Amino acid sequence: MYKHIPLLPNSMITMNTLKLFLCVCLMPGFSLYAQVRIHGKVTDLDNQPLAYSTVRLLKTDSAFISGTTTDTLGYYQFTNVQPDKYLLAFSTIGYKPQIIPASVSNQDTQLPVITLESDNVILNEVVVKGSSYVRKTDHVLVIPDKQQVKHAGTGYDLLYNLMIPSLEVNKRTGKVSTFGGEVALYINGEKAEYEEVQNLRPRDIKNIEYYDTPTGKYAGDVASINYITKERTSGGYVSLDGKQTIGYLMGNYNIGTKLMHGNNSYSVLGGYITQKYDGVKTSKNEEILFPEYTTHRNTQTTQADYQNNQQYLQLKANNRTEKHNISAQLSLVHNETPKNNNSELLDYSGHHTYSISSANQKKEDGLSPSVKLYGNFNITPKQTLEVTAKTAYTQNDYTRTYTEGENISLTDVDEELYAFDFSTRYNIKLEHNNSLGANLQHHHKVTSSSYTGDYDSWQHLWMGETMFFLNYNQRIAKKFSMNFLPGFSWLNYKLHTDARQQHWSLRMNSTFIYTINKSQQLMASVDIGNDQPDISYINSMDQTVDFLQIKRGNPHLDNTKLYVVGIAYKAQLNRLNFQILGVYQKIQNNISTDYYLENDKLVSSFRSDMDVEHWNAALDLSYRFSDNLRAKFNARYYHTIIPGEYNITDNSVIASLDINYYWKNLAINVYGSTATSRINRFSLAIEKNPAIYGTSISWSHKGWHVETGTENPFTKHNRYREYANFSIYNYSRIQTSRINQRTGYIKIAYTFDFGQKTSREKSDMDRNINSAIMKTN
Structure with missing residues (x-):
């Protein structure tokens, strides 16, 4: 100068x-x-x-x-x-x-x-009055209205109330899915787990970004939901909430506190979950075709008991400025199942004919501390860098005692599991709304398990997967855009007695979008991916299922390849939002259950040499009849083929309906879905689930949210059926459980704010206890 x-x-x-x-x-x-x-x-x-x-x-x-x-x-x-x-x-x-x-x-x-002052305006032919869906360049911006926010107690409740057509939200289990699979959840751009979203206070949620074709930092997800929250710089809160099920013992109780000071926030969260009920009861018919004879077995459960409890604690510190968002989190989870017992009556016929009683007793105990560090940095107005690192240690104990007459089988396992996950994402905005990004991830697990009992063994396994992606988003003229995500996966795992297994896989996600107008779009996608085997399958262990069957691990499973092609039409037309789509998926080297005979025993193991093909179609729509009455309808068609040795085919149609009605401080919800029939690509069995229906009513006022509801109120005997036919083994099973019959619940939540009102802290703790222990059903 x-x-x-x-x-x-x-x-x-x-x-x-x-x-x-x-x-x-x-x-x-x-x-x-x-x-x-x-x-x-x-x-x-x-x-x-x-x-x-x-x-x-x-x-x-x-x-x-x-x-x-x-x-x-x-x-x-x-x-x-x-x-x-x-x-x-x-x-x-x-x-x-x-x-x-x-x-x-x-x-x-x-x-x-x-x-800026609030105003009701019309944008993209959608009135910002009631729930608003606004189609942006790379996502849908959903603005909750007062009714939807007021009558929600958690982040899942609010997402459910929004009735986004292509999303299936189970606010009771916290599962959010779309036609292509599970939806990734974020809060202010940070990856979130179940407890994080469960603890979100709806009135602190400003809006929600729905990435149905994820780009940038969300590239690689099937779909993404990002909650944008209102942040304060002072004050705090203390919150209490509890849910109690009626019909069997199931309680979920949580307490939390958060303090905000300037750009810093500090939170402590804790909770206790307990459940106790009559366990799963089974009626099962089996046929085992040995070379010289056939054995038939009928199993009837005479008594079943299940008890589980879980405790968690989380400490978190966060610092947010214009330039960065960094956090450190320490978590501790304890999960115990002191009782999971079944007593059964076995009737044998064919080669031998006799009746005998059996008892199956299982106990599990897991303790897992973890540390997570997160940072999101705005390097320049157009460049961002995100880094996440998490490490966890888990101690698991598993004991199973099985008796059949005077014969006794024992399995006792002590496991130590170490896990480390790292990811970093870089993204830069280019001219004309284009962008370029890179994503590097590594996921690593090391497990050591000592088995004693029927089979004494020490199993040591390490597994690591490294993935790298480039992400390029290009706008072509005004109506076309393309997102291209090429990458690779490098999977390694090694069991202590075997040579290292190594698999390279090409991964790609490409999406092409034609914008018909501001409220209508056509999308086409081509995806290539891979799937690693479950860590509990990769071992050289034998375990006694019963005195006729053995379960065996397989350390030589192949890398599963996935190929997906899809097309969709999406529209937001005044009060109506809908999409129509079709998808074809081919799965090569699918990992599934394998059965073969060894001497006088049936061996249940795993294989990875079969293919699966899916043809799917869907219609999803939501309609706002008025500010008080909203409805959502979904219809699905599935056609699945597993060719080759077993040649399994299944067709099914599933439909569901949700209706929400708001009146002053009250909200009424009615929902239902038809019976389902699907092929389980792991067990190769056809599963038939009954129709489900229910209703709930909630009252919300200031810091209080009270909700009561019931599921299947007029059904006494919901049965879940499953059957499979293999060349040497056939079975048909009917399962019932107290938790799947008519039940009710009541949920109460209260939050006390002190100082300036503060957004409720989110617990981003993963409360799942990881384990590589091979267990019997």
């Missing part, structure tokens, strides 16, 4: 002139071409940050210069701005736009906080 100016002869310059020249040259900010930064924040009337608001830098004659959007905390900035007078224009969905003058000098300028 310094200009070279030649000196004049001494005769032509005076001392005063020289002094003046030096003062000007040494003056801070002397250059007429200095470039500076201007920045600020955008909030609503409640002083809540307005994330992803549009900010435009204009000349005083309104000519456009540059544009940007606010981050999740409402902050924005413009760099390399020439000193001058400007206009700044602010706008976002559901708020009145605002334009302010700004005078920029030779120094970085921080502008006053801009407050």
Whole structure:
């Protein structure tokens, strides 16, 4: 920026002139071409940050210069701005736009906080009144209305109330899925687990981003949900919630506290879950075809008992600024099943005919501490870097005692499992709304298990998978866009007695989108992926199932390959939102159950040499009859073929309906789904599940949320059927359980805020206890 100016002869310059020249040259900010930064924040009337608001830098004659959007905390900035007078224009969905003058000098300028007023506006042919679906370039922005927020107690409740057509939300189990598989959940861009979303307070959720064709940091997911929350800088809360089931013992009780101070937040969460009921009861017919004779066996459960309890504790510290979001978390989970018992009557016929009683007693105990570090960094306004590292240690104990008459079988396993997961994502925004990114992941497990009893053995296994992806998003003209995600997977695992197994796999996700207009889209996708075997399958162990059957591990399983082609039409038409799609999927080297005979025993093991083909079609729609009445309908068609040795085919149609009605402080929900029939690609069995229906009513007021409901209120005997036919082994099984019969529940939640109201902390603890122990059913 310094200009070279030649000196004049001494005769032509005076001392005063020289002094003046030096003062000007040494003056801070002397250059007429200095470039500076201007920045600020955008909030609503409640002083809540307005994330992803549009900010435009204009000349005083309104000519456009540059544009940007606010981050999740409402902050924005413009760099390399020439000193001058400007206009700044602010706008976002559901708020009145605002334009302010700004005078920029030779120094970085921080502008006053801009407050936007709420307004009902029409955007993309969708009225921001009631639940709003706004189609963005790479996602759908869903803005919850007051009714949906008021009558929700958790993050899952709110997602359920939104009735997004292509999503299936089970708010009771916390499972969120779409036609292609499980949906990844995020909170402010950070990957979330069940407890994290369960502990979200709906009134703290500003809006929800639904990435039905994930790009950028979400690339690689089947689909992604990102909750955008309102963040505060002071105050805190104490919360209590509990859910008690009626019909059998099932309780879920949680307590949490959170304190906010400036950009920092600190939280402590804890909980206790317990359940006790009559266990799964089975009626099973089996046929085993030995070379010289056939054995028939009929099994009837005479008594079943199940008891489980779980405790968790989480400590978390978080720091969020305009430039970064970093957190550290320490978690502890204890899961115990002190009782899982079944007594049965066995009737044998064929080669031998006799009746005998059996008893199956199992106990499990797992303790898992873990540490998670997370960081998201805005390197520049167009570049982001995200890093996540998590390590966990798990101690598992498993004991099984099986008796049949006077014969006794014993299995006792002690396991230590170490897990480490690391991922980093880099993304840069290019011109014309294009973007380029890279994602590196590594997942590693090491397990050591000592088996004693019928078969004494020490099993040591390590498994690691490294994945790398590039992600490029390109807009073509105004109506076409493409997302291309090439990558690879490098899978390694080694059992202590075997050579290392190594598998390279090409991975790719490509999506092509044609935007018909602002409310209609056509999408086509081609995906290539892989799937690793479950860690509990890879061993050289034998275990006694009963005195006719042995379960055996297989350390030589192949890498499963997945190929998927799909096409979809999606539309948001005033009150109606819907999609129609069709998908073809081929699975090569599918890992499944394998049966073969060895002497006088049936061996149940695993194989990876079969293929599976799926043809699927779906219709999903939701309709808002009024602000008080909403409905959602889903219909699915499945056609599955497993060719080759067993040649299994199944066709099924499934339909479901959900209806929500809001009235003042009350909300009523009615839901139901038809019976289902699906092929389980692991067990190779056809599973038939009964129809399910239920209703709930909730009352919400200030910090209170009370809900009561019932499932299958008029059904006494829900039966789950399963059958399979193999060349040497056939079976048919009917299962019943108290938890699948008519039940009720009551749920109560209360939150007390102190200081300035604060968003409820989210527990991102994974409460699953990992294990590589091979267990019998």
